[in-house]
Amino acid sequence: MSSLKAATALAHPNIAFIKYWGNRDQALRLPSNSSISMNLAALETRTTVRFDGQLAADGLDLNGAPAAPAQVARVSAMLDLVRAMAGISEFAQVTSSNNFPSGSGIASSSSAFAALALAASAAAGLALDEPALSRLSRRGSGSASRSVPAGFVEWRAADTDEESYAVSVTGPEHWDLVDSIAVISEEHKAVGSTAGHPLADTSPLQAARLHGVEQRLAQARQAILQRDLPALAAVMELDNHLMHAVMMTSSPPLLYWQPASLAVIHAVAAWRAEGLQAGYTLDAGPNVHVLSAAADAGEVAVRLGKIAGVQRVLQAAPGGPARLLPA
């Protein structure tokens, strides 16, 4: 039980501007299409992994409490990959916490599996380069691949495990964009992403969504590089509607929007008509992410807070990469 066999890592969740929905390989989490996202600086997961020959099984503490068996199993599957890569066999104790409220509907699997992959691989003595770490993170949660590189990130779809990983489009300092997250209570238990992705191909609209994605990726990439918020908002909202169109026409249908989600969507469109530049997008849940210039983020937060059904507003600037923390 050497101290070399423990490591702590930090990763940020990310919000996708061009969405990931559907896999070409469910087991490997090879996505049906490439996606583009921004890491969220203010939100973070910190995870410590300690391999220990005295343990009889993997253990997981999540936000200060023992995790449910299904969560332990998903973490163990990632640890198995790391053990196989490192040629070790010890079980591990994993301790993980988020600085954002659980139950707030913030998708934490992206930061969770990026931090886990980095902490586990470092604890196992592996020094993975960024593409390898992104690939490994992807195996735990597709969107976790995007939480590995810094800032604005693109995850490329590919037919093999080796080729599908994320790279930074540009760093977090490139654009002072802010994501104001309107947190909306979930009245209904949503279908999680892992259960949802396999449904994507049951929608009669998924093929059409995929058909145009390279063009939307190019538009989003250019909008980011040119710091063009109206252009980003246009392509981000179209892509958002395309994903939710696929969700709501899948079998069974998935309708993640709640009444307050729609109130925020209509409000953002109205603000824009009045001259306040902003754009919205939603993940597989009712929260609405409103992207604006940092200079407008205070006003956006005030306005969001006044909308009925918005429980709280979280804000985040572009975030850095997944990284190791001192012991």
Add this chain to the structure above:
Amino acid sequence: MSSLKAATALAHPNIAFIKYWGNRDQALRLPSNSSISMNLAALETRTTVRFDGQLAADGLDLNGAPAAPAQVARVSAMLDLVRAMAGISEFAQVTSSNNFPSGSGIASSSSAFAALALAASAAAGLALDEPALSRLSRRGSGSASRSVPAGFVEWRAADTDEESYAVSVTGPEHWDLVDSIAVISEEHKAVGSTAGHPLADTSPLQAARLHGVEQRLAQARQAILQRDLPALAAVMELDNHLMHAVMMTSSPPLLYWQPASLAVIHAVAAWRAEGLQAGYTLDAGPNVHVLSAAADAGEVAVRLGKIAGVQRVLQAAPGGPARLLPA
């Protein structure tokens, strides 16, 4: 100015189970796809047309007040078609009223143009058979073609004016279904259908929506003939989501749902899970039409009335055809 040159007709609006959205010919209103609907018995438009050689222009009174110039122009265009068919040249005075509140978001163009086509053609001395009357009504508003035959109706798409008209699938007495309409105030002025249809082909999803429509039409037809509400609800809701998916991904996007619309949608899904059979669909507006057995319609109305944002509930059984009224 003969008394033979006046006639009064009544027609019901209809609610589409399989939606009409997009035209293959905008001027002739030849639809991109066939559609299936139910006439709404409790709701009606009554229209009197009087051709009069003394008039200097067509006139239109709508619900007791002179209509706006754009409305008069649209009515005149229909009268022009009738005058050409009948070989007459007199202008006409048109008086029309609905028994349902204006501003309630009930699409009245279907009943309005079916009643107008019938009253005008009869006043002009024409005795059009049902297909001819349906075709003529279609020229004023596509969905008006479906308000001509009785009960449950299918309007076939075709490449020519001659071939595109509606026929009854089965009469109103076939199935004691009730449409409970949750009337939701329009917070935003919606884009009307006539302006919306040309946008359908700007959506990357319209082709995929059209690709599967013959299968959905067959499913809806069978569900109606077998009085199978769960089957009707499934295909109706899928088709509804497909249409709204096209709308919200068109350029510009059209998002007709309001927060209360979504509250009703989620409520109906929850009721169904509890055993109350019902299905929903929305037109190009925020109102939600909830179809149920007549025996459950009272309970549906009570529940709809308790949902925040629902202003009132209107109910209608399957309605008869467009018909002439005694002078």
